[in-house]
Structure formats: C-alpha cells, structure tokens
C-alpha cells in the first residue's frame with residue numbers, strides 16, 4: 505500500500521528538530537532508519553501529517569567511550585554496533601544482539617534509537633539494554649533528562665518519551681572484567697523478530713554468581729527484567745541444577761502474550777528454556 509501524504513522536513517540540528525516537533529505536535533513523527541515507521545505508514549497503521557527526518561542531525565551517530573561508559577548515538581545502526589571494534593571489545597553482548605536483528609538490509613538502515621523508541625514487543629534491543637542497566641538520554645523542549653532503561657518501556661509500543669522529545673544517546677557502563685554476557689533468541693521465521701529473546705549479564709567469582717541481570721523480550725507486551733530469576737541465582741553456585749531452577753521463574757508474574765505466532769503456554773516455556781540456555785552461555 506501507499507502511505508498517506510505528509511510534509512517532510514530534514515533538520516540538521518537537535519534544536520531545529522525539537523522546534524519542528526513543538527510546532528507540529530501530535531501531527532509529527534521522527535523518522536530515523538524508517539524500518540518500523542515506513543512499513544506502519546504503508547499499512548496506514550500510522551498516518552503522521554509531518555515527518556521529521558533526523559538522519560542529517562549532527563552528533564547522533566556512532567559509539568565512543570567516556571569515563572568507562574559507552575556512549576551510543578541514537579542514530580547508530582544495528583550494523584555499526586555489530587561491527588564496531590570498540591563495542592566488540594568492551595560490551596560484546598551489544599554486538600551479539602545487533603547481529604541477531606532482521607537481515608542485512610534491516611541492520612544497515614535500522615537504528616538503536618529507533619528500535620528503543622518504537623518499543624515493538626518483539627524487538628531485540630530492549631532485552632539487552634535492560635540487562636545492561638543502560639541509561640537513555642532524552643532531549644525535549646523542556647531540556648535534557650536521563651532515564652533508566654528499566655523506567656523507559658511503559659506499555660505496548662509506548663515508552664516514557666513525550667511527544668516533544670527525542671532520544672539522543674544510550675549510555676552503557678563497561679562491565680567489570682569478570683562479567684560476561686549472552687543474548688539468545690528464537691527467531692520468528694517470517695520476520696526474524698524475537699518470539700523470545702533473553703539477554704543475560706553475569707558477574708562471576710569462581711563458580712559463584714555474584715550478580716546477574718536478565719532482560720526478556722518477545723514474551724510480554726513490555727520487555728522486562730526477570731527479577732525472580734536474578735534473585736534465585738545471585739550469590740549461589742552456577743551449577744546446572746541452580747541455573748535450571750532459577751530459569752523456571754523466567755515468566756513468573758508476567759502477563760504473557762498470545763498471538764498467531766505462539767500460545768501463552770508455548771511462550772512461557774520458551775522464556776524458561778531460553779533463559780536457562782542464555783545463563784549457561786554467559787556462565788561458560
């Protein structure tokens with residue numbers, strides 16, 4: 505299908521983009537890689553009267569390190585994250601997650617900021633960003649604020665972003681040397697999206713799990729931290745039995761999605777199985 509007609513703006517600075525957002529209010533949408541918004545417009549699920557294309561905005565692309573933190577521009581593509589030496593050296597789970605997204609075309613155009621802002625319940629980034637306890641920098645007409653990833657995802661396709669705000673950066677603290685990570689997903693065969701995606705960030709002391717963070721996507725309307733799994737394993741030996749027992753709690757207290765792709769029971773089981781495997785992967 506063909507999208508409804510719209511006005512197109514291509515600002516070159518954050519200030520200019522914010523001014524356009526304020527001027528056009530709810531009629532306007534930010535356009536980043538376009539790999540979620542354009543399909544939605546073609547299906548007429550989204551009909552913005554104004555598109556504000558931020559691809560030419562200065563300073564929103566690339567990854568750098570500052571004081572032990574990776575600073576990732578919102579316009580950094582999945583491919584750039586997958587192939588960055590800095591990312592692969594410092595926080596390899598980010599590169600691993602990026603490599604699991606869609607196909608080459610999607611990874612070349614889609615951006616981390618677009619994916620997080622869109623908050624598709626089957627998107628990959630949210631699981632990893634939650635497990636890494638990332639901070640998200642947001643800029644709006646009222647100024648700048650930083651929000652924890654755990655406070656960002658609110659409902660299906662809904663985040664803490666206000667209509668006049670832009671996500672500009674993702675901040676990820678470089679984990680300690682005894683910390684490992686693993687992202688594991690079951691791809692939905694047609695789209696590649698996650699039927700279940702589990703990100704584990706694990707700090708070990710010998711065989712003991714000092715600390716663990718587990719982010720899960722694809723299972724519920726909203727991606728979540730599996731806190732029951734985390735508290736069942738933190739401080740305990742990383743034996744197969746302990747890992748399996750903790751992973752059984754992966755869907756505890758969660759409203760599980762049911763759709764044409766998977767029943768509630770199947771998704772709940774997937775969450776447990778992929779959590780166990782992701783923890784085993786990080787632990788080994």
Ligand SMILES: Cc1cc2nc3c(=O)[nH]c(=O)nc-3n(C[C@H](O)[C@H](O)[C@H](O)COP(=O)(O)OP(=O)(O)OC[C@H]3O[C@@H](n4cnc5c(N)ncnc54)[C@H](O)[C@@H]3O)c2cc1C
Pocket residue numbers: 533534535536537538539540541542543578579604605606607610613614615616617618619620621622624626627628629665669670671672695696697698
């Ligand atoms: C065939 C196909 C397969 C895919 N497979 C996967 C997959 O396996 N896993 C996966 O996770 N994703 C997948 N995707 C989605 C892909 O990763 C998208 O690129 C991503 O979800 C959106 O990023 P984008 O840059 O394209 O954002 P856009 O489509 O440009 O924007 C998406 C939404 O976010 C808003 N937005 C964008 N950037 C910002 C910003 N900086 N601040 C505020 N709001 C912003 C827009 O207004 C819009 O509402 C797939 C897409 C396609 C077409």
